[in-house]
Amino acid sequence: MASQGSGNGQSIQDMIAKSRNSKGKKITEKLMPILLFIAALISVLTTIGIVFTLIFETFEFFQRVSITDYLFGTNWFPFSGNNPTFGVLPLILGTLKITVIAIIVAVPIGLAAAIYLSEYASDKARRTIKPILEVLAGVPTIVYGFFALTFVTPILQQLIPSLKIFNALSPGIVVGIMIIPMIASLSEDAMSSVPNSIREGALALGATKFEVAIKVVLPAALSGIISSIVLAVSRALGETMIVSLAGGATPTFNFDVTGSIQTMTAYIVQVSSGDAGYGTTIYYSIYAVGFTLFIFTLIMNLLAHYISKRFREEY
Amino acid sequence: MVKTMIKNENTMKNIVQSSQNVGEESIIINDQNKNTVFGTKNFNLWYGDHHALRDINLDIKENDVTAIIGPSGCGKSTYIKALNRMVELVPIVKTNGVINYRDRNIFEAQYEVEELRTKVGMVFQKPNPFPKSIYDNIAYGPRIHGIKNKKVLDEIVEKSLRGAAIWDEVKDRLNQNAYGLSGGQQQRICIARCLAIEPDVILMDEPTSALDPISTLKVEELVQELKDNYSIIIVTHNMQQAARISDKTAFFLNGEVVEFDNTDKIFSTPTDQRTEDYISGRFG
Numbered sequence: 001m002a003s004q005g006s007g008n009g010q011s012i013q014d015m016i017a018k019s020r021n022s023k024g025k026k027i028t029e030k031l032m033p034i035l036l037f038i039a040a041l042i043s044v045l046t047t048i049g050i051v052f053t054l055i056f057e058t059f060e061f062f063q064r065v066s067i068t069d070y071l072f073g074t075n076w077f078p079f080s081g082n083n084p085t086f087g088v089l090p091l092i093l094g095t096l097k098i099t100v101i102a103i104i105v106a107v108p109i110g111l112a113a114a115i116y117l118s119e120y121a122s123d124k125a126r127r128t129i130k131p132i133l134e135v136l137a138g139v140p141t142i143v144y145g146f147f148a149l150t151f152v153t154p155i156l157q158q159l160i161p162s163l164k165i166f167n168a169l170s171p172g173i174v175v176g177i178m179i180i181p182m183i184a185s186l187s188e189d190a191m192s193s194v195p196n197s198i199r200e201g202a203l204a205l206g207a208t209k210f211e212v213a214i215k216v217v218l219p220a221a222l223s224g225i226i227s228s229i230v231l232a233v234s235r236a237l238g239e240t241m242i243v244s245l246a247g248g249a250t251p252t253f254n255f256d257v258t259g260s261i262q263t264m265t266a267y268i269v270q271v272s273s274g275d276a277g278y279g280t281t282i283y284y285s286i287y288a289v290g291f292t293l294f295i296f297t298l299i300m301n302l303l304a305h306y307i308s309k310r311f312r313e314e315y
Numbered sequence: 316m317v318k319t320m321i322k323n324e325n326t327m328k329n330i331v332q333s334s335q336n337v338g339e340e341s342i343i344i345n346d347q348n349k350n351t352v353f354g355t356k357n358f359n360l361w362y363g364d365h366h367a368l369r370d371i372n373l374d375i376k377e378n379d380v381t382a383i384i385g386p387s388g389c390g391k392s393t394y395i396k397a398l399n400r401m402v403e404l405v406p407i408v409k410t411n412g413v414i415n416y417r418d419r420n421i422f423e424a425q426y427e428v429e430e431l432r433t434k435v436g437m438v439f440q441k442p443n444p445f446p447k448s449i450y451d452n453i454a455y456g457p458r459i460h461g462i463k464n465k466k467v468l469d470e471i472v473e474k475s476l477r478g479a480a481i482w483d484e485v486k487d488r489l490n491q492n493a494y495g496l497s498g499g500q501q502q503r504i505c506i507a508r509c510l511a512i513e514p515d516v517i518l519m520d521e522p523t524s525a526l527d528p529i530s531t532l533k534v535e536e537l538v539q540e541l542k543d544n545y546s547i548i549i550v551t552h553n554m555q556q557a558a559r560i561s562d563k564t565a566f567f568l569n570g571e572v573v574e575f576d577n578t579d580k581i582f583s584t585p586t587d588q589r590t591e592d593y594i595s596g597r598f599g
Binding site: 122195197198200201202203204205206208215216219 | 399401404406429430431432433436437439441443444445446447455456458459460505508509512
């Protein structure tokens with residue numbers, strides 16, 4: 001009936017066949033995979049391009065400064081007129097101070113939040129809190145930066161009178177706060193994907209809720225939790241604005257967290273926003289530092305990838 | 316004496332029947348001497364507005380294998396999950412009436428659910444070992460209840476695995492992940508895990524529905540061995556299984572107990588027409 005009803009008296013099958021054989025459809029089918037492939041290629045090529053530029057300019061830097069002086073030197077004074085030194089260890093140490101403080105702050109709080117959300121929170125509470133956490137992860141880091149400088153540092157100075165205006169402690173804590181949502185959210189995902197049947201198995205043995213969370217769910221979700229922490233570490237290593245604003249610009253080689261420091265990222269900001277001329281050693285040094293940082297975060301990301309593959313639990 | 320023991324309609328029915336059938340009388344009288352593990356009195360349960368269990372009256376005796384049969388959605392799983400209060404994990408559940416475990420109402424406010432579940436173990440429909448080694452699976456229960464001594468744990472693990480008839484298959488790979496085992500082996504690991512804290516009662520919620528016939532047979536044989544030391548309540552949708560392994564059978568329909576009697580009786584001469592229809596495969 002329907003075929004007779006249609007305008008030109010064709011059956012439905014005829015119309016389908018016509019549409020299938022139409023040129024437009026055939027071209028689209030051929031063209032689309034190519035366009036999609038190009039889109040994928042652009043991101044890959046850009047990454048490769050960036051890495052190559054980094055390597056290229058870094059190579060140029062090492063024509064001027066010996067690689068051992070760079071890797072093992074404990075003095076970073078690129079601006080000292082006649083006798084600049086480029087020992088990267090103070091910058092690495094500054095970066096590690098921030099990262100370690102951030103992790104000390106973020107891991108316990110992030111994990112506790114994840115356990116609460118996954119094991120204790122009602123559906124309603126979870127649906128309210130998780131989006132808020134994710135919004136927190138979207139706050140621009142510059143905002144965190146002046147939060148560290150103008151809010152956290154003064155409070156800490158009340159507690160520790162010897163604390164300098166620019167120090168490692170305050171930005172370290174704030175970087176920690178910044179990565180809490182990342183750890184909490186990703187760990188919560190990992191813990192929520194532990195099947196309920198396993199929780200029931202433990203509850204049926206007379207385990208309390210907390211015993212189930214700590215002794216069953218946490219170990220079962222460990223791979224996801226560890227990779228969330230590793231990703232957070234990688235984020236902390238690369239964090240720039242908070243440390244530039246609140247950490248200072250003094251590359252120091254010691255373990256003091258109350259004084260001014262400089263991280264790898266903060267150094268790059270300092271040079272990029274200053275007036276180092278093109279082609280100077282200082283100009284090339286930011287590529288070397290950038291490349292060093294890249295190696296650090298690359299290792300972290302590969303580690304996260306490896307851990308989540310290697311320790312994945314099949315339920 | 317007998318009269319004071321009459322606790323509900325079902326036992327009364329038993330006695331009426333046994334007086335008609337002399338052969339069965341001794342079984343019933345033996346039965347009266349057995350202790351009641353679970354006494355259910357006028358028990359009702361709702362999921363929100365859905366009335367899932369209606370006025371359940373059921374006395375489950377020590378060292379019996381009690382089978383609970385009935386079509387899907389009849390409340391049989393809900394009932395055994397009420398016995399260790401696992402049903403409370405569903406937030407919208409409401410109950411009234413009484414379930415006594417060893418003469419104490421488990422729904423009393425001061426009854427600690429962990430204590431109940433330590434006494435009343437459970438084996439689930441789908442094998443649910445922890446993603447840990449076989450050893451740690453078995454040792455989990457004793458450990459959370461404070462047993463730390465390695466030697467004692469070793470003994471418990473071996474004893475439980477032997478008790479679940481799986482020791483010979485896994486003794487050389489106790490440190491391997493339990494997920495590497497077959498479904499049937501995993502289910503016996505779960506039974507061993509349950510035995511490790513030496514419960515009084517074992518609840519089994521369709522324990523063989525996810526298993527192949529050979530594994531099913533092994534679990535059924537195991538149930539027969541375990542009944543000497545444990546009271547077992549098993550939910551099954553497989554009537555042959557109920558007939559093979561149980562001493563008593565309760566037939567549930569639409570949230571009510573239609574009939575509860577010796578398994579032989581239920582499967583040969585059921586009293587209720589609906590039981591007969593179900594047994595003979597006319598519905599469900």
